[in-house]
Amino acid sequence: MTSSLPAGLRERKKAKTRLAIREHALRLFEEQGYASTTVEQIAEAAEVSQSTFFRYFPTKEDVILIDDYDPVIVAAIKSQPPQVSHVQALVNGMRSVFDNLTEQEWDAERRRQRIYQSVPELRARALNQMVLAVDMLADALAVRDDRSGEELEYRVIAGALVGVVLAIAPPGGDEYDPRDFGRIEQALGILEEKLSRR
Amino acid sequence: MTSSLPAGLRERKKAKTRLAIREHALRLFEEQGYASTTVEQIAEAAEVSQSTFFRYFPTKEDVILIDDYDPVIVAAIKSQPPQVSHVQALVNGMRSVFDNLTEQEWDAERRRQRIYQSVPELRARALNQMVLAVDMLADALAVRDDRSGEELEYRVIAGALVGVVLAIAPPGGDEYDPRDFGRIEQALGILEEKLSRR
DNA sequence: TAGAAACTGACAGCTACTGTCAAAACATGG
């Protein structure tokens, strides 16, 4: 993560444009809602043409949907010591990444979350990304055992973990503060215990 | 399930129209792909106006997305004897419903699955429905214990189960035959064992 | 510094989707 080597001028400009579009989009979404903000408005605010907007983001949804953290978390999980359980490896991995975010990054993250929790359309696509994350997680866990993420066993574990995180996230309209690891840890603990009984 | 009491003529006609739209839509999607089939074409084929199409299905996606089976499965789970484990209750519930489908219903179901497995847009919305299913499943499992589905414990279990089913479904481009309970059962078995070790 | 490659803006076009309104199909009481 963190690409701080903007080789050419072209790259730097692109990154700047990209950021500008995202910022303005986020702001406008908050101010007037997602649906009633047009791409034209975003483009205008970011001082680009509509065509340019769509060159940077294939759809209006994508402007708010990109998540840069997944790969970092995966890396953190892979580097967890082998004696740690899979569940703990996930928790630790997430914590190690989130603990290092600046307040500003946190803020942006929370704004994003809030918006797409409230727009079904966006929620659906975010879910899709989480399912894709199952692949990565399965792989990460498998690596810790020197196995392959293709194996059913790891897909199952990864699926269950992601499923749990998904299931406890939105209990209605509550604000979801991702810092609330307590809840996640608690839930995963329950999973570890309960499922083996009866 | 199975509404065979079409009181008035109006109701009967509505059901017929609804069915016609879905049938033609499915066929056209198969013939020319989802994206390149317009609502206009569907409406024309079903001999209704575009307005009418949108009165029956809020969006083009909905025409293929509705799933009538979830509530039935939930009912089947609730009626499982208490000594059966949660995992088995889910497996049995699904089996009891799917085993009673006619070949024709199976066929329609498989066609639907195939289409929206291949269209990311549809996949995303289908996922959303599965997440909604977590609520229902949590409730069903809780009922078996005379508890409430609101309790974290049941949300966790339901989330994990749904997560597993999601995770093992699409191993690439394979045709997904929902009759393949073997895989599902195997996966859920692994969940029951593995997660408690280490 | 010249030419190649990438980026951009303006424009035109398609399609999903919404709203309105009058006509048609159905239901119901006399």
Place this chain on the structure above:
DNA sequence: CCATGTTTTGACAGTAGCTGTCAGTTTCTA
């Protein structure tokens, strides 16, 4: 059977997301 009110429908117009083209500009490279 008919007049009534209710529901459903079609035609039409309009908005907005998204795609494609093409010429002009900016950046890179030799």
